[in-house]
Amino acid sequence: xxxxxIPFAVRAVTAPAIVPLGDDQVSGAxxxxxxxxxxxxxxxxxxxxxxxxxxxxxxxFSGCCSGGALPSPASPRGAIAGWWTDLDxxxxxxxxxxxxxxPGNQVFVVNFANVPHFGNGFPVTMQFQLFENxxxxxxxxxxxxxxxxxxxxxxxAGIQNAxxxxxxxxxxxxxTSLTNQAIGYRQSPTAGGNSIRVGSIDTSSGVRTTYxxxxxxxxxxxxxxxxxxxxxxxxxxxxxxxGGDVSILSRAGNINLSLDSGSIDTSSxxxxxxxxxxxxxxxxxxxxxxxxxxxxxSSGLAGQQAGNINLVASSxxxxxxxxxxxxxxVGSGGNVALTATGTGGIFLGGTTISTTTPADVATDxxxxxxxxxxxxxxxxxxxxxxxxxxxxxxxxxxxxxxxGTVTIDNSSVRTTVGLGATGNGGDxxxxxxxxxxxxxxxxxxxxxxxxATGATTGAGAGNINVTFSNQMGVFGYxxxxxxxxxxxxxEGATSGPGGNININNTPAIxxxxxxVKNGAVLSALTRGxxxxxxxxxxxxxxxxxxxxxxxxxxxxxxxxxxITINALGQVRIAGVDSGFASRPRPTLxxxxxxxxxxxxxxxxxxxxxxxxxxxxxxxxxxNIESATExxxxxxxxxxxxxxxxxxxxxAGDVVAIGGEAR
Numbered sequence: 001x002x003x004x005x006i007p008f009a010v011r012a013v014t015a016p017a018i019v020p021l022g023d024d025q026v027s028g029a030x031x032x033x034x035x036x037x038x039x040x041x042x043x044x045x046x047x048x049x050x051x052x053x054x055x056x057x058x059x060x061f062s063g064c065c066s067g068g069a070l071p072s073p074a075s076p077r078g079a080i081a082g083w084w085t086d087l088d089x090x091x092x093x094x095x096x097x098x099x100x101x102x103p104g105n106q107v108f109v110v111n112f113a114n115v116p117h118f119g120n121g122f123p124v125t126m127q128f129q130l131f132e133n134x135x136x137x138x139x140x141x142x143x144x145x146x147x148x149x150x151x152x153x154x155x156x157a158g159i160q161n162a163x164x165x166x167x168x169x170x171x172x173x174x175x176t177s178l179t180n181q182a183i184g185y186r187q188s189p190t191a192g193g194n195s196i197r198v199g200s201i202d203t204s205s206g207v208r209t210t211y212x213x214x215x216x217x218x219x220x221x222x223x224x225x226x227x228x229x230x231x232x233x234x235x236x237x238x239x240x241x242x243g244g245d246v247s248i249l250s251r252a253g254n255i256n257l258s259l260d261s262g263s264i265d266t267s268s269x270x271x272x273x274x275x276x277x278x279x280x281x282x283x284x285x286x287x288x289x290x291x292x293x294x295x296x297x298s299s300g301l302a303g304q305q306a307g308n309i310n311l312v313a314s315s316x317x318x319x320x321x322x323x324x325x326x327x328x329x330v331g332s333g334g335n336v337a338l339t340a341t342g343t344g345g346i347f348l349g350g351t352t353i354s355t356t357t358p359a360d361v362a363t364d365x366x367x368x369x370x371x372x373x374x375x376x377x378x379x380x381x382x383x384x385x386x387x388x389x390x391x392x393x394x395x396x397x398x399x400x401x402x403x404g405t406v407t408i409d410n411s412s413v414r415t416t417v418g419l420g421a422t423g424n425g426g427d428x429x430x431x432x433x434x435x436x437x438x439x440x441x442x443x444x445x446x447x448x449x450x451x452a453t454g455a456t457t458g459a460g461a462g463n464i465n466v467t468f469s470n471q472m473g474v475f476g477y478x479x480x481x482x483x484x485x486x487x488x489x490x491e492g493a494t495s496g497p498g499g500n501i502n503i504n505n506t507p508a509i510x511x512x513x514x515x516v517k518n519g520a521v522l523s524a525l526t527r528g529x530x531x532x533x534x535x536x537x538x539x540x541x542x543x544x545x546x547x548x549x550x551x552x553x554x555x556x557x558x559x560x561x562x563i564t565i566n567a568l569g570q571v572r573i574a575g576v577d578s579g580f581a582s583r584p585r586p587t588l589x590x591x592x593x594x595x596x597x598x599x600x601x602x603x604x605x606x607x608x609x610x611x612x613x614x615x616x617x618x619x620x621x622x623n624i625e626s627a628t629e630x631x632x633x634x635x636x637x638x639x640x641x642x643x644x645x646x647x648x649x650x651a652g653d654v655v656a657i658g659g660e661a662r
Contacts (some may be wrong), residue, residue: 001167001185001633002282003168004183006139006183006192008038008180008181009181013096013100016096016098019095019110019320022050022089023088023089023118024047024050024086026048026049027049027561029046029049030045031261032108033109034106038141038161039078040163043239046110046130049063049076050087051084052081052084054110056079057077060076060077060079063079065153066086066153067084067085067454069085069156069349069377070158070172071160071164072160072167072349073167073287075164077163077405078160078161078218079159080128080141081157082112082126083141083178084155085154086118087248089125091116092172093123094113095112095113095115097110097111105132108129109129109130111126112125122147123147124147125148126145126148126425127143128143134298137512138184140187141183142184142185143157144163145182146316148177155171155174157178158174159185168184168283168314168315168342169315169317169345170339171339171375173375175405178257182332189658190358201439219236219247219274220247221247222248222249223249223251224249225251225271227256228253228255229256229535233265233301234264235260235264236274238268238274243273243274243293243389244274245274246264248278249280251281254285257289258288258289261289263289263290264290266306267293273334274293274307276293279310280312280313281314284315284316286321287318288320289321289422290323290324291309292324293309293328294324305367306347306355306367307330308334308367309492312339314343315342315347316347317346320349322352323336324353326355326356326367327354331393332364332368333367334355336353337370337372338370340372341371343583344373345374346375347403348377348378349379351383353383353384356388357390364392365388366395366415366426367386369385371395371400375405376399377406378400379411380411381411382411385414385416386426387425388425389412389421390421390423393424394423397429398428398429399429400431403430405432407435407437408438410479412441412443412444415445416444416445416446416447417460417495419448419449421448421449421450421457424459424460424462425462427463430443431468433469433471434468435468435471437485437520438484439484440482440484442485442486443486444463444487446488447460451496456506457496459494460495460497460613464488466502468503468504469534471493471515472515474520476519483521485520485521485522486521487523488533489523489559490528490530491527493527495530496530498532500568501534503538510567511539512540514541514542515543515548516544516548516550517544518595519547519549519577521549522549525555526560527554527556530556531558531561532552532558535550537568538566539565539566541570541572542565542571542572543570545570545573546574546575546577547580
């Protein structure tokens with residue numbers, strides 16, 4: 001299917017039948033009155049969910065309580081999502097249906113009339129239209145929106161097949177509303193015999209002999225006008241000079257990879273990884289799969305690099321998958337680019353993209369990571385990582401959704417300079433109309449590196465550059481207590497300078513509304529001798545509320561950066577994080593050693609050590625919500641990767657913590 005906006009034209013109904021639904025309910029089978037072909041399968045009935053979608057597949061869940069991603073096996077199978085969110089027709093509004101027209105030219109319509117969102121109104125009025133025999137090059141499915149407002153929840157508009165492996169996502173965000181608009185879905189023209197389905201292909205040169213040790217991996221090209229499905233894997237890796245390239249092109253269909261933890265592997269042990277190019281005219285869906293084009297061995301040749309990985313489609317979905325174009329010991333990482341050409345955008349769920357390099361050769365780099373689409377969503381602990389761990393140079397991670405929305409939910413974008421590395425980290429660049437970060441979503445440009453002896457440059461963190469035109473919201477923390485936020489830092493005693501956080505600063509434009517709330521943080525800090533980064537904010541309005549923080553701090557000898565705010569309108573700073581005491585806490589490590597706060601008689605066995613008081617402060621660590629510089633004892637590293645500390649406070653009757661008596 002292809003999708004697009006079409007003229008708004010609601011059809012009049014004369015004798016509609018009412019669909020009596022409560023909250024989070026799905027109707028029984030409703031006859032269409034004709035045979036309707038949907039993703040190649042014929043259906044004669046439909047089921048209606050109170051939450052704004054219909055489906056021809058029985059026994060689907062109601063879709064509570066927000067719109068999910070399409071396509072996805074986790075979403076209702078066969079969903080035709082008009083305005084999928086948490087709707088509630090119990091007390092007001094009406095859902096009805098009717099089959100219009102004459103046999104051979106019938107249209108089945110479902111009306112949602114003034115159906116409110118759960119708990120807070122914002123009624124939705126829309127009409128689904130399913131066509132028995134649509135005219136050539138016209139939609140077989142249309143949804144007409146008289147009023148589809150937003151209420152802060154996620155709304156989804158789109159369709160998917162009966163297995164959740166193919167579909168079209170037009171909208172999935174919290175910011176788009178529709179009034180007197182319509183979306184049509186047209187079946188792409190196909191012919192029999194134009195699809196490819198493969199299990200596995202292996203052209204690797206994996207036998208280590210004198211004869212073929214330097215043989216490259218073979219090339220694989222799959223091209224078809226229709227759908228291409230790969231269910232096992234493709235291997236063109238090489239122990240020699242180069243992995244073979246893999247190219248998959250669907251000129252008018254979809255590409256589906258569901259490899260059951262298998263991979264497309266074009267890696268090389270001592271040479272260059274082969275390129276991976278996936279290009280679908282419609283949708284690219286990758287589930288439980290690995291795309292790998294690494295330089296793998298410590299015996300590799302300096303100056304070589306991992307292969308490039310390019311994904312292009314109308315919409316791109318990766319779930320529980322990984323994309324790696326990294327160097328294991330020497331060489332550069334490859335570049336990874338995801339480009340969504342249609343309105344469906346890019347969705348990553350539980351997916352990692354890595355282009356890292358540990359190389360000690362200054363000319364080697366980590367690879368670029370570039371995501372471009374109408375909307376970009378990172379969710380489910382997804383990670384974009386272009387870090388360095390040697391003398392090489394970091395490359396940027398760029399997210400571009402011009403006019404759209406970038407959402408980072410419980411996920412991280414990183415350009416870290418690793419422990420002892422001497423190279424400089426790459427920048428993080430975000431360009432969008434709207435940016436929303438929550439549930440521990442983070443942009444992180446940190447350096448743990450160490451400048452070479454006598455050097456005055458190197459080992460510096462990258463900058464974080466955000467350009468937005470409408471809304472930017474940074475909210476709250478995740479289930480482990482990690483704050484959402486933007487973080488740059490110089491962590492080591494001899495690390496290079498921390499990076500800047502620039503909001504609408506290149507060039508400086510006073511536009512958009514920025515909110516930092518509920519314990520979220522914008523932090524630029526230094527712990528060592530190098531300067532910390534600056535925070536530059538250029539907006540129309542700014543609010544820092546309920547424990548939100550902007551921090552430019554030092555806990556070492558380095559100079560902290562400046563915080564500069566230029567606002568066209570209101571700047572509001574108020575409130576405390578009232579939920580801090582009830583925040584979830586990760587599992588603490590078991591203390592196996594002993595120690596004293598003064599150090600007298602401290603034998604520091606196990607993991608108990610004396611830690612400098614100056615390190616236990618908000619200035620030293622953005623993960624510390626509220627503290628003063630007090631003596632304390634380290635009790636080790638938790639299962640979440642955070643270092644934990646223990647201290648004792650003695651007072652007559654009141655201890656003040658964060659300005660509140662407790």
